[in-house]
C-alpha cells in the first residue's frame with residue numbers, strides 16, 4: 001500500500017493504529033536507578049523491543065517504527081557509541097531469523113553509510129531475507145534524523161524535477177526514507193521527555209502524540225495497550241470540525 005498524506009484526506013482508521021512510531025527513551029535512567037552501567041539498560045531495551053514487536057503483531061498493527069539511534073547520538077561518549085554498535089550488530093545477528101519466522105519484514109531507515117561494513121551487510125541480508133513478509137513491517141531508525149530525511153528526499157526529487165517552484169507537497173513523500181509506509185497514526189515516547197528529538201518530522205504532521213513516564217526497558221504489551229487505549233479516545237480531525245466528521249460517519253452508515 002502506498003503512502004498517502006494525511007493532511008489531504010482523512011485516512012481510514014480503526015481502533016488499532018495501522019502505524020505506531022516509538023522513541024525508545026530511558027534506558028540510561030533505568031540502569032542508573034539500579035546502579036548498573038548504561039549499557040545494561042540498552043540490553044534490557046532489546047528485550048522490550050522483542051515484547052513490543054510481538055504485541056504489535058498480535059494486535060494487528062501493520063507498521064512499527066522504532067527510533068534506535070539518532071543522527072545526534074554520535075555525540076555520546078565514544079565508549080557508549082561503540083557498545084551500542086556492538087549491541088545493534090548482535091541484535092541483527094540474533095533476531096533476524098526469528099523475525100522472519102514470525103512473518104516480520106525488517107527495514108532499516110537512516111543514513112547507514114556511517115555504519116561498519118559488517119553491520120551494513122547484516123542490514124542488507126536481513127532486509128532481503130524478510131522482504132516478502134507482510135504480517136508486520138518493523139522499521140528500525142538508525143543514524144536517522146528527520147531533517148536529514150527531508151533533505152535527502154528533496155535532493156533526490158530535485159534531480160528528477162529541477163523546477164523548485166513546481167514542487168508540491170505530495171511529490172516529496174515518495175522520496176522519504178519510509179515511502180513504503182503510511183504516516184504514523186500513533187507516536188509514543190517513553191522516558192518522560194516531551195519532545196520529538198529530530199525523529200520523523202515530516203511524517204508526524206498529524207500523528208496522535210502519546211508520552212509516558214515508563215522507561216523503555218519497562219515497556220511491553222501492557223504499556224502498549226495503555227497507549228492504544230489513549231489513541232482510541234482521540235478524535236482525529238485533520239483540520240476539520242467535529243460536526244463534519246460526525247456527518248461523514250452518519251452518511252457512511254446510511
Ligand code: IPE
Nearest residue numbers: 024025026027028029030068
Ligand atoms: C534511549 O535511551 C536509547 C538511545 C538513545 C540509544 P537513553 O540512552 O537515551 O536513556 P536516558 O535518556 O539516558 O535515560
Ligand code: IPE
Nearest residue numbers: 023024025067068069070197
Ligand atoms: C532520542 O533519544 C533518540 C533515540 C531514542 C534513539 P535521546 O535520549 O537521544 O534524545 P534527547 O537527546 O534526550 O532529546
Ligand code: MG
Nearest residue numbers: 025026027191
Ligand atoms: Mg535519552
